[in-house]
Amino acid sequence: MEFGWSAEEEAFRAELLAFADANLPAGWTTRIPGEEPYSDFTVEFCRKLGAKGWLAPHWPEAYGGGGDVSPWRFTILSEELWAMGEPRGSQYMNTNWIGPAIIAAGTEDQKRRFLPPIAAGEALWCQGFSEPGAGSDLGAMSTKAVRDGDDYVITGEKVWTSYAGKAHHCFLLARTGDPAGEGQGISIFLVPMDAPGVSVAPIPSMLDIHVIHHLKFDAARVSAANRLGPENGAWPIVREALVNERVGAPRHIRAARVLDQVVAAAKAADRLEDRALAAAGEARAVCLAARALVHKVRQMGAGGRDPGALAYLARAAVVDAERAVADVAADLAGPEDLTSGSVTDGEFRTALIAGLGGGSYETQLNLVARLWLKLPKAA
Amino acid sequence: MDFELDGAQAAVLARVDAALAQGPEDELFERLRSAGLAALNPLAATLAAERLSRAGAVTPFAVHALVLPLLFETDPGGVAAIAGTRGEGPVAFGAQANLLIRFEGDTAAAYRCDPARGTATQANYIYPLGRAVPEGQAIGRAPAAAVRRRMRLALAAEAVGALDAALAMTASYLTGREQFGRPLGAFQALQHRAAELAVRVEGARWLTRTAAWSDQDEDAALAAAHATRAARRMAWEAHQLHGARGFTDAYGLGRHTLRLQYLSIAMGGPGAHGGDAGRARWL
Numbered sequence: 001m002e003f004g005w006s007a008e009e010e011a012f013r014a015e016l017l018a019f020a021d022a023n024l025p026a027g028w029t030t031r032i033p034g035e036e037p038y039s040d041f042t043v044e045f046c047r048k049l050g051a052k053g054w055l056a057p058h059w060p061e062a063y064g065g066g067g068d069v070s071p072w073r074f075t076i077l078s079e080e081l082w083a084m085g086e087p088r089g090s091q092y093m094n095t096n097w098i099g100p101a102i103i104a105a106g107t108e109d110q111k112r113r114f115l116p117p118i119a120a121g122e123a124l125w126c127q128g129f130s131e132p133g134a135g136s137d138l139g140a141m142s143t144k145a146v147r148d149g150d151d152y153v154i155t156g157e158k159v160w161t162s163y164a165g166k167a168h169h170c171f172l173l174a175r176t177g178d179p180a181g182e183g184q185g186i187s188i189f190l191v192p193m194d195a196p197g198v199s200v201a202p203i204p205s206m207l208d209i210h211v212i213h214h215l216k217f218d219a220a221r222v223s224a225a226n227r228l229g230p231e232n233g234a235w236p237i238v239r240e241a242l243v244n245e246r247v248g249a250p251r252h253i254r255a256a257r258v259l260d261q262v263v264a265a266a267k268a269a270d271r272l273e274d275r276a277l278a279a280a281g282e283a284r285a286v287c288l289a290a291r292a293l294v295h296k297v298r299q300m301g302a303g304g305r306d307p308g309a310l311a312y313l314a315r316a317a318v319v320d321a322e323r324a325v326a327d328v329a330a331d332l333a334g335p336e337d338l339t340s341g342s343v344t345d346g347e348f349r350t351a352l353i354a355g356l357g358g359g360s361y362e363t364q365l366n367l368v369a370r371l372w373l374k375l376p377k378a379a
Numbered sequence: 380m381d382f383e384l385d386g387a388q389a390a391v392l393a394r395v396d397a398a399l400a401q402g403p404e405d406e407l408f409e410r411l412r413s414a415g416l417a418a419l420n421p422l423a424a425t426l427a428a429e430r431l432s433r434a435g436a437v438t439p440f441a442v443h444a445l446v447l448p449l450l451f452e453t454d455p456g457g458v459a460a461i462a463g464t465r466g467e468g469p470v471a472f473g474a475q476a477n478l479l480i481r482f483e484g485d486t487a488a489a490y491r492c493d494p495a496r497g498t499a500t501q502a503n504y505i506y507p508l509g510r511a512v513p514e515g516q517a518i519g520r521a522p523a524a525a526v527r528r529r530m531r532l533a534l535a536a537e538a539v540g541a542l543d544a545a546l547a548m549t550a551s552y553l554t555g556r557e558q559f560g561r562p563l564g565a566f567q568a569l570q571h572r573a574a575e576l577a578v579r580v581e582g583a584r585w586l587t588r589t590a591a592w593s594d595q596d597e598d599a600a601l602a603a604a605h606a607t608r609a610a611r612r613m614a615w616e617a618h619q620l621h622g623a624r625g626f627t628d629a630y631g632l633g634r635h636t637l638r639l640q641y642l643s644i645a646m647g648g649p650g651a652h653g654g655d656a657g658r659a660r661w662l
Binding site for chain 1 (some may be wrong): 651
């Protein structure tokens with residue numbers, strides 16, 4: 001047991017920071033991750049990262065990855081880029097879990113078609129899970145995919161979808177069978193967003209820093225070659241994908257930097273009282289505890305292994321970190337911090353998202369209770 | 380970065396387990412000492428202290444393994460107590476101590492003391508609390524900040540052990556105890572509370588271990604802040620989830636929750652540790 005970065009890892013971090021410094025526009029780092037999912041800048045930045053092999057260092061080389069056995073280079077990339085406002089835009093999601101799901105469950109044809117563009121920074125994806133009538137209870141979804149020759153015909157709606165505005169593909173869950181049958185009758189489809197019958201509309205919201213969308217599938221036709229995994233076999237693939245998604249966004253790292261900023265501002269304004277300083281110290285502890293847990297999960301999950309229930313526990317800790325920092329930021333705030341785009345304003349809104357994105361906080365707690373504490377299944 | 384025990388760390392924990400299994404608790408500390416466990420690096424000492432507390436052991440081991448090496452090149456023997464981190468008052472092992480460490484400005488100084496002159500305090504927080512009377516000239520000194528840092532590691536490690544034990548008892552109780560025709564643990568309201576405790580216990584565990592590895596003042600204060608915040612929450616929740624059975628000596632939950640309450644008072648609560656961490660980072 002030791003918790004240091006190797007000289008090689010430190011050198012990589014320094015190289016990455018120098019690269020970011022040379023390539024980020026002034027003021028970029030004040031953005032909230034996800035705020036600018038596919039601007040000209042983020043798309044170009046991803047192409048540059050892809051050219052350096054820095055989008056998917058943890059993937060097999062055969063599919064455009066770097067072949068890393070160790071999880072730490074990808075961890076350093078995730079931490080530093082997320083903390084500087086996530087200049088990968090929406091593409092962090094592609095290498096975190098969409099690609100790994102295709103690596104784990106895809107056909108050779110699917111791997112060749114979908115993975116190299118992701119690793120090169122040429123692909124934009126979104127995720128179609130939640131529906132108007134099925135949120136945490138994903139098994140209740142009603143979007144249907146009906147087999148018709150070599151195709152499936154998809155009809156239904158998805159909501160709260162991030163990054164859909166310019167996405168090329170959707171990682172979509174749809175019903176192909178009986179809810180009471182095998183795998184609750186749910187399958188995964190990699191759906192081209194330009195297929196006839198697919199439409200996208202933004203949903204007006206209070207989030208400001210993040211756009212959520214409404215997706216409609218009106219008899220959209222998708223080739224059976226785009227079904228990921230077996231028919232009615234979505235759950236094992238989704239379970240692994242969600243583990244990766246839950247620890248994929250190092251929100252706690254950015255939260256810790258927001259904490260540094262709001263404490264520095266309060267100190268400069270001479271309103272940093274002892275009690276607030278103590279609360280800030282405690283919030284930093286919450287952030288670093290989350291970081292240690294996420295690092296442990298990263299090591300346990302390296303090389304496509306299942307990190308188990310600790311992933312859900314770590315995600316709950318990450319949510320705690322965002323909320324602890326948002327509370328301290330609010331305690332230290334003055335009236336000027338109510339202005340749209342202030343650090344405190346953004347932290348509040350992104351902390352609200354943290355408790356729901358990637359599965360609700362309560363879903364994580366259910367899984368911790370069942371799988372970590374071995375409590376009986378809830379009645 | 381590696382979260383798995385290495386061979387040396389696993390061997391330390393095996394020696395701790397052997398010492399725990401070997402005989403009466405009043406001789407445990409001497410067994411640990413003769414097994415060479417007083418001379419460990421901070422991370423190994425922290426792992427050992429966590430394991431001992433998890434088993435419910437009451438021993439001055441953590442202070443000896445983490446703090447005394449700062450003041451003495453070789454083990455001075457006997458039992459040490461540390462006074463005055465929060466003003467004067469009874470401290471753990473004060474009445475048994477033949478060595479007392481006191482804070483004098485920026486320095487921590489060690490004095491001999493005669494256990495025959497120590498006075499025990501009437502208290503019920505698992506550790507024997509009392510006062511020691513220092514004698515003569517200081518026989519060892521170290522920077523006060525370093526002593527506080529190692530005390531915080533010791534405190535956080537013992538808190539993690541007790542947190543872990545209290546949570547395991549709670550999960551076991553929720554699984555076995557049936558009310559309204561089903562196990563308590565099948566009620567989602569209780570599942571979520573237990574799961575939130577687990578998040579805090581594991582967070583405190585790994586923050587404490589990483590702090591022991593870095594051995595930096597700010598990190599130790601952060602670990603102590605997180606562990607004592609978890610301790611406060613655990614005391615309420617573990618007892619609440621157990622019902623009145625948790626109060627009984629026969630059941631034994633109090634062995635862990637009383638320790639947690641002591642640990643969240645001894646050097647100040649989470650706010651005190653958080654404040655020191657904040658001062659170290661931002662002022």
